[in-house]
Amino acid sequence: MTATAVEAPTLAVRALSKTFGGVRALDDVSIDLRPGSVHALVGENGAGKSTLIKVMTGVYPIDSGEVLYQGQATTFASPRAAQQAGIATIYQEVHLAPQLSVARNFFLGRELKRRGSLDLRRMNTEAAEGLERFGIAVDVRRPLGELGLGIQQMVAIARAVSTQARVVIMDEPTSSLEPREVERLLSVVGLLKESGVCVVYVSHKLDEVFSACDTITVLRDGKLVWTGPTAETNRRQLISRMLGRDAAELDEGRLTRLAGRPPVADAEPVLRAEHLSRRLVLDDVSLVVRPGEVVGLAGLLGSGRSETAKTIFGALPLDSGDISIDGRPLRRQSPASRIRSKIAFLPEDRKAEGIIPELSIRDNIGLAALPQLTRLGFVNRSKLDAIVKVFFDRLRIRAYGPSQKVSELSGGNQQKVLLARLLCLNPRVLLLDEPTRGIDVGAKAEVQGLIAELAEKGLAVVLISSELEEVVEGSDSVVVLRDGAQLGSLFGDDITEDAIMDMIADAADSEVAEATLEGQPAAEPEASR
Amino acid sequence: MTVDRDEVRAAADGSGVAAVAPDRGGRAADLLRTRNLTSIVSRNAAVVGLAVVVIVGIIVVPTFGSVDNFRNVALAASFIAIIAVGMTFVIINGGIDLSVGSTYALAVILSAMMSPYGSAVAVLVPLVVTAAVGLLQGLIIARLRLPAFIVTLAGLTGIRGLVFLITHEGNDVPQIPGFKVFEILGTGSFIGIGNPVWIAIVLFAIGWWVLNRTAFGQSVQAVGGNAQAAELMGLPVKRTTATVYVISGLCAGIAGVLTTALSGGGQEARIGDAYELQAIAAVVIGGTLLSGGVGSMVGTAAGIALLFVIQNLIVQGANLNSYVQQVVSGGFLLIVVILQATVSRRSGKAT
Amino acid sequence: GSGAPAASSAASEPSAAVSQSVGADQNGVPAAITAAGGTEKLTTPVPQGVAAEYGPICKGSDLGIGKIDFKTDTIGWAQSEKEANPFRIASTKSQVDAAKAKGWKLLTTNAQSNVQQENSDIKGMIDKGAKAIIFSPINSTGLGDAISYAKEKKVAMIPVDRNITGVQGCETVGPQLGSDFVEQGRRAADAMIKATGGNAKLAILLGASGVNVTDDRTAGFLDQLKAKNATGIEVVFQQTADFTREKGKSVTETLLRAHPDVNAIYAENDEMGLGALAALDDAGKAGTDNVHIVSIDGTKGAVQAIVEGNFDAVIESNPAYGDSAQAALEAYVNGDGAPAVTITTDNQYDSSNAQQALDSGAAY
Amino acid sequence: MSAATTAAVTPEPGRSPEQPPSAWKARLGLTNGWAEWLRARGVYLALIVLVAYNALFTFNFLTLATIQLLFAQLPPVIIVSLGMALVIGTGGVDLSVGAIMAIASAVLARFVLAPGDGGLGASIGVAMLFAVVAGVLVGAFNGTVVAVARVQPIVATLGMLVAGRGIALVITGGALIELFVPFFKTVRLGKLLGVPYVMWVAAILAVAAAILVRRSAFGYRLLAIGGNRRASVLAGLPVQRTLITVYAISGGLAAVAGVIATARLRASDPSFTGLLIELTAITAVVVGGGALAGGQVRILGTVVGAVFIQLLETTLVSHNVPDSGARIVEALIIIAAIYVQRSRSTS
Ligand SMILES: Nc1ncnc2c1ncn2[C@@H]1O[C@H](COP(=O)(O)OP(=O)(O)OP(=O)(O)O)[C@@H](O)[C@H]1O
Numbered sequence A: 001m002t003a004t005a006v007e008a009p010t011l012a013v014r015a016l017s018k019t020f021g022g023v024r025a026l027d028d029v030s031i032d033l034r035p036g037s038v039h040a041l042v043g044e045n046g047a048g049k050s051t052l053i054k055v056m057t058g059v060y061p062i063d064s065g066e067v068l069y070q071g072q073a074t075t076f077a078s079p080r081a082a083q084q085a086g087i088a089t090i091y092q093e094v095h096l097a098p099q100l101s102v103a104r105n106f107f108l109g110r111e112l113k114r115r116g117s118l119d120l121r122r123m124n125t126e127a128a129e130g131l132e133r134f135g136i137a138v139d140v141r142r143p144l145g146e147l148g149l150g151i152q153q154m155v156a157i158a159r160a161v162s163t164q165a166r167v168v169i170m171d172e173p174t175s176s177l178e179p180r181e182v183e184r185l186l187s188v189v190g191l192l193k194e195s196g197v198c199v200v201y202v203s204h205k206l207d208e209v210f211s212a213c214d215t216i217t218v219l220r221d222g223k224l225v226w227t228g229p230t231a232e233t234n235r236r237q238l239i240s241r242m243l244g245r246d247a248a249e250l251d252e253g254r255l256t257r258l259a260g261r262p263p264v265a266d267a268e269p270v271l272r273a274e275h276l277s278r279r280l281v282l283d284d285v286s287l288v289v290r291p292g293e294v295v296g297l298a299g300l301l302g303s304g305r306s307e308t309a310k311t312i313f314g315a316l317p318l319d320s321g322d323i324s325i326d327g328r329p330l331r332r333q334s335p336a337s338r339i340r341s342k343i344a345f346l347p348e349d350r351k352a353e354g355i356i357p358e359l360s361i362r363d364n365i366g367l368a369a370l371p372q373l374t375r376l377g378f379v380n381r382s383k384l385d386a387i388v389k390v391f392f393d394r395l396r397i398r399a400y401g402p403s404q405k406v407s408e409l410s411g412g413n414q415q416k417v418l419l420a421r422l423l424c425l426n427p428r429v430l431l432l433d434e435p436t437r438g439i440d441v442g443a444k445a446e447v448q449g450l451i452a453e454l455a456e457k458g459l460a461v462v463l464i465s466s467e468l469e470e471v472v473e474g475s476d477s478v479v480v481l482r483d484g485a486q487l488g489s490l491f492g493d494d495i496t497e498d499a500i501m502d503m504i505a506d507a508a509d510s511e512v513a514e515a516t517l518e519g520q521p522a523a524e525p526e527a528s529r
Numbered sequence B: 001m002t003v004d005r006d007e008v009r010a011a012a013d014g015s016g017v018a019a020v021a022p023d024r025g026g027r028a029a030d031l032l033r034t035r036n037l038t039s040i041v042s043r044n045a046a047v048v049g050l051a052v053v054v055i056v057g058i059i060v061v062p063t064f065g066s067v068d069n070f071r072n073v074a075l076a077a078s079f080i081a082i083i084a085v086g087m088t089f090v091i092i093n094g095g096i097d098l099s100v101g102s103t104y105a106l107a108v109i110l111s112a113m114m115s116p117y118g119s120a121v122a123v124l125v126p127l128v129v130t131a132a133v134g135l136l137q138g139l140i141i142a143r144l145r146l147p148a149f150i151v152t153l154a155g156l157t158g159i160r161g162l163v164f165l166i167t168h169e170g171n172d173v174p175q176i177p178g179f180k181v182f183e184i185l186g187t188g189s190f191i192g193i194g195n196p197v198w199i200a201i202v203l204f205a206i207g208w209w210v211l212n213r214t215a216f217g218q219s220v221q222a223v224g225g226n227a228q229a230a231e232l233m234g235l236p237v238k239r240t241t242a243t244v245y246v247i248s249g250l251c252a253g254i255a256g257v258l259t260t261a262l263s264g265g266g267q268e269a270r271i272g273d274a275y276e277l278q279a280i281a282a283v284v285i286g287g288t289l290l291s292g293g294v295g296s297m298v299g300t301a302a303g304i305a306l307l308f309v310i311q312n313l314i315v316q317g318a319n320l321n322s323y324v325q326q327v328v329s330g331g332f333l334l335i336v337v338i339l340q341a342t343v344s345r346r347s348g349k350a351t
Numbered sequence C: 001g002s003g004a005p006a007a008s009s010a011a012s013e014p015s016a017a018v019s020q021s022v023g024a025d026q027n028g029v030p031a032a033i034t035a036a037g038g039t040e041k042l043t044t045p046v047p048q049g050v051a052a053e054y055g056p057i058c059k060g061s062d063l064g065i066g067k068i069d070f071k072t073d074t075i076g077w078a079q080s081e082k083e084a085n086p087f088r089i090a091s092t093k094s095q096v097d098a099a100k101a102k103g104w105k106l107l108t109t110n111a112q113s114n115v116q117q118e119n120s121d122i123k124g125m126i127d128k129g130a131k132a133i134i135f136s137p138i139n140s141t142g143l144g145d146a147i148s149y150a151k152e153k154k155v156a157m158i159p160v161d162r163n164i165t166g167v168q169g170c171e172t173v174g175p176q177l178g179s180d181f182v183e184q185g186r187r188a189a190d191a192m193i194k195a196t197g198g199n200a201k202l203a204i205l206l207g208a209s210g211v212n213v214t215d216d217r218t219a220g221f222l223d224q225l226k227a228k229n230a231t232g233i234e235v236v237f238q239q240t241a242d243f244t245r246e247k248g249k250s251v252t253e254t255l256l257r258a259h260p261d262v263n264a265i266y267a268e269n270d271e272m273g274l275g276a277l278a279a280l281d282d283a284g285k286a287g288t289d290n291v292h293i294v295s296i297d298g299t300k301g302a303v304q305a306i307v308e309g310n311f312d313a314v315i316e317s318n319p320a321y322g323d324s325a326q327a328a329l330e331a332y333v334n335g336d337g338a339p340a341v342t343i344t345t346d347n348q349y350d351s352s353n354a355q356q357a358l359d360s361g362a363a364y
Numbered sequence D: 001m002s003a004a005t006t007a008a009v010t011p012e013p014g015r016s017p018e019q020p021p022s023a024w025k026a027r028l029g030l031t032n033g034w035a036e037w038l039r040a041r042g043v044y045l046a047l048i049v050l051v052a053y054n055a056l057f058t059f060n061f062l063t064l065a066t067i068q069l070l071f072a073q074l075p076p077v078i079i080v081s082l083g084m085a086l087v088i089g090t091g092g093v094d095l096s097v098g099a100i101m102a103i104a105s106a107v108l109a110r111f112v113l114a115p116g117d118g119g120l121g122a123s124i125g126v127a128m129l130f131a132v133v134a135g136v137l138v139g140a141f142n143g144t145v146v147a148v149a150r151v152q153p154i155v156a157t158l159g160m161l162v163a164g165r166g167i168a169l170v171i172t173g174g175a176l177i178e179l180f181v182p183f184f185k186t187v188r189l190g191k192l193l194g195v196p197y198v199m200w201v202a203a204i205l206a207v208a209a210a211i212l213v214r215r216s217a218f219g220y221r222l223l224a225i226g227g228n229r230r231a232s233v234l235a236g237l238p239v240q241r242t243l244i245t246v247y248a249i250s251g252g253l254a255a256v257a258g259v260i261a262t263a264r265l266r267a268s269d270p271s272f273t274g275l276l277i278e279l280t281a282i283t284a285v286v287v288g289g290g291a292l293a294g295g296q297v298r299i300l301g302t303v304v305g306a307v308f309i310q311l312l313e314t315t316l317v318s319h320n321v322p323d324s325g326a327r328i329v330e331a332l333i334i335i336a337a338i339y340v341q342r343s344r345s346t347s
């Protein structure tokens, strides 16, 4: 099937509005989603993309307007109803059932049966095959929760795609994926499109949008500001529409390239983390970060980047290894003591490990800095308010005020709240695990700029990002990991995406070679014993 | 944490699907093996604990190891064990059912009341009523989204009120007139083991199967893990939630009918007081998390056995007065759960 | 075993009352006794401390129970409820003391009000080698499982305090020794009529719901009011206070607000009565001039309250079955047998004998 | 802190293109409209209805004496509920409060009894102090089991519910002990401005709890831990210390309630003091708008919830409703009450 503009829309919304309390999240939005085409939804954090998806698929009730599915006005009573009607959705940051195995998750809600009982054998085989399509080869019997966030995201995608749906909606599917996975995902999106599926694709990564999508819709403050074929727009126009600012204005503020600062190699390291080992997770990883230096950690999903950061932060016990700040060794393995030693950590899983959803923005920001804001056990509210205001404005957190509940913010704004929490600690070392995950282009530039600025002020930064580009552009040196072991480091101009990928690929080759060489002889003596 | 035993075994055999990412070499395989080993221990902490207590008991307390004693412990445990099957579903689903003691009493009384009309009536009426009571609470919890703790707490109070109502403030102690066939369910035995024990075993098997081998069981676990995510995944969250309370009510009903069948006579209206706490304790000792999502039927069986074996050991082994008994059994409970928590934390995911 | 003999000295009047009301009963036999399978009243002269004996003489050999060598064999005592209130404490103490005095080996258990637990406690003691079980049934009907197990294992079973419903004569259990709770209720009614002169606004503090002691004491009381045609006594309030002092107090406090005109309280146990007294005291209404109180049990605190002029009467429910039950057991397994049902004498205290009961230690 | 500086730093930026809800609305929780506001505070409504019913249909209800009686009966429930609210705020639950009341009562008895009666002959002040200390210690033990051994709160405290009452019975030797302490009369009958002393104690503790939750660093931590324990660990909060403290506070408050209950009864009754109060307290917290999942504490709601439940029971007793009916009605009314105040976060 080929996509033609005249085909009737599979899914359409007309004059859709949605209000949360006082906030207008969607304002009179009308969109047509056609079969055999990939439709991108873009916009700043909090523009209303996720809300639109949730209203369409029956998560939230419609305030006004209507949803047309296959030409019929339809109100889905629940996500289940939408799914049964043939709309498969990967919601933003939704974890599946972490305690169930990968295969069981893959088939959750549409289990394969044999004689009334789950056909686990077939479920395992088919789930493994389904994941193969995405190049994911994991033991599908492992509990999903044991796998990294990226793998979980891939499972969710594979699950949705394999349901033979008429419409597949993906809300920021690539936020935890690294380039190789993104590529695979996009090729699957291509396949879906060819088979006539209507795909809705939300992303902040404009490269993906331009390479995979046929039509783009831009939302701003809940309103539809532009919709049209991809061919009729370009990157700059798109950004200016999203932000509502002139393209010229944008150029000035643009700040993506972080590297290129004066070398800092001669300064004494702030953070020394050496020979970090943790059974089955980390194997002798070492990092040295000097003031003003940004050290990137690169590697594939599950290579142990997050674990490295967590062990440095004391959140994951170490089997062996030495960590010191300014030459002073750190012994107590607890986040609280690391914070006292001026190390701050931004976790990658913002929902599970970052925000306290029921608390206000103010309280979320002030949390880690409480000891400094407390006198005689009581919180000095004016001091807290002052600090919060500084970061609230500086990071341009989009909310009606610091007293709004964090759970009501869009994902990107939640991320900014977490960054603010770290920054008000006045840290000397920043461990940032996916700091720009799920945040929009404007905010991303701001965050990247902020990182550069902080580094310039003499902070030592460890940067983990699944966007290789970000690591390459932002780091003064890069440590490459694979399977919890350190493959090597790159410095200065040697840091390129190709160099990193080569390093990883080489290691994979040699490992395969080793396995075939050592595997046989090793088994022999064992058997003879 | 709920990989099935046979799945683990299959992995160890190397049967089944390619277990490990080909490009991840031996490390991942190592990792898989160790995780499975430790998680077997952690998931079965209650089984291990039970084994230890039984072995120590047999050595230390001579009369404890007799066949008769085991038979009796099993029979005594079977009623709450049956209640705990339902409780396991509820707790894995992320809820709790405090009403089971009262629901059980309702079934006990109804079964005796209905016995003049025949054995079938004496069995079926209580089951239908207790299932309905479970359904009502389940619907309130699922549809009105009220907290299960409070709804079933109200159930505990209200259903007991109902029991008092039908017994005229507990004045009536309905009796079974003469012998009725259904009494065999309680008094009969097969190869020396009482029928209630067999029924409990069968219910545990069915419970295990439903939990691990049916789509409904998957839903129960997914909803317990994260109800919101389950909703977004398109699972029938409300139906699943309501159903687990029906199962729980039904299990309490079965236990009640068996109690009447065994005693052959009526029981006072206050029977079953605080059974919910025993059932919950057993489920939790069995490794099921009250936060939902994670749990196992085998664990619950071991948990129940552990509770009753300890109680029996106190009777068999020492001659304690009632309040020292209380201190000992409370202390034992604490020790077991502390060990359980420590073991599963050591071997499970580190935090 | 200290209570029973002492009580018997003052027992002539109340024990007459027992016989009287038994005679007045429709079938000539109180409900609890019929339920216990005792059909005919024995005409043999009853020993001290016994109000009546019913049914055939039971012998252990009829059930194939062998003789017990009390020097070497163990016996068991299964208590039904926590030894928390004076009644239960005295009840267990009496068994333990009696056994100790004789040099018998006694195992004890406590079912904490859980009938399944009592079943398994009894079976557990049998498994542990007990040759006989003296037990206080949690209720009259729920111990079928333990009883049939004992029968199978040829272990003697002696129920005390409450009777077992649904057994005939001595076919299932050995001799039963018990109080007649209905009768206690009747006597409380008599005492209440006497105290109030037949005119009162009366409140009843019921025991725990769903327990047959509560039912019997309520039924006996109300029946007797009717039987005595005491229409001047108007029952304006009946609420459970769970047999506890705390609930007795708080329910009475509420009662005093909602029904300020209440001037008599029947408490189905002493603890509730003492709770009511505490509430009355706080309200400045203590003393039988203000509110009459009659309760059941015969604990020290309540008898003391009679002496202090706060209670009118206390009907005893004698917990001290140690000597009598163990004697019955011995007769049942090793001797000439014991009557199927023995109803013990329950004492009764009022201002005439309260001080004496305290001095003699009859009040437990 | 001065009002001026607070005002100076809190102006809302108002950068949003939409009209943001005004600050006072946010502060009053009115951002979702009046209907939601009322619904979130359904317990006040429920209490008003119950009071109105009593005023109309209960004989002798609207009198000073009735209110004083209610105030005399309420404090133990309120005080226990306050501790429960804090524990539930951390996402836990404390089933052992009733047992702790019994322990405190037993300790009190052992201390005040004359040496001849097997006691220590301590003064009532010392005895009360040690009773509360005992409660704090038991609470801290609970907290340690929950925070350090990471046992699920409901089972950890269930173990203490069973063992604790046993411990209390061991301390008193099993029986109820009557206590003749003149000070108890002051506790029972003393009034200030017509309000019983014990009610003042409860009120002061409630205010203290509210300040603790809203103003202290400890309160912030408590809510954060209840909202997301893992995130709190990563934010460097002293999670274990905070949890232990919360359970210790709950234990201490339960002990205070135990002392008051003992004074009310003039006796230490370890078998029944505080029996089942944990369920009343949990219900009070939830009816008062607290969420069992943790992350929020509503002190005023909890107090009102406790008043509501106590008054409901009193109402049923005053109207001489038989036990069966009373239980059924109570169950239905409690479900209705939480339905009315069903938190909006659930939708
Ligand atoms: N449940 C809610 N309650 C209150 N406000 C909400 C809720 N969900 C979303 N909002 C608000 O609606 C607006 C749109 O949010 P939405 O999640 O749709 O943004 P988004 O475009 O998906 O952003 P992001 O790119 O960060 O995911 C935001 O201002 C957000 O604060």
Ligand SMILES: Nc1ncnc2c1ncn2[C@@H]1O[C@H](COP(=O)(O)OP(=O)(O)OP(=O)(O)O)[C@@H](O)[C@H]1O
Residues within 6 Å of the ligand: A137, A138, A139, A146, A147, A148, A149, A150, A151, A176, A281, A299, A300, A301, A302, A303, A304, A305, A306, A307, A348, A466, B021, B024, B028
């Ligand atoms: N492809 C895979 N096969 C098997 N296990 C994997 C795979 N990917 C990740 N894992 C597991 O997931 C765990 C978590 O990885 P983690 O998220 O810490 O790695 P990461 O380098 O930070 O990658 P990510 O980009 O996903 O954050 C690892 O310990 C590993 O065991």
Ligand SMILES: [Mg+2]
Residues within 6 Å of the ligand: A049, A050, A051, A092, A171, A410, A411
């Ligand atoms: Mg979004």
Ligand SMILES: [Mg+2]
Residues within 6 Å of the ligand: A148, A305, A306, A307, A348, A433
């Ligand atoms: Mg990571």
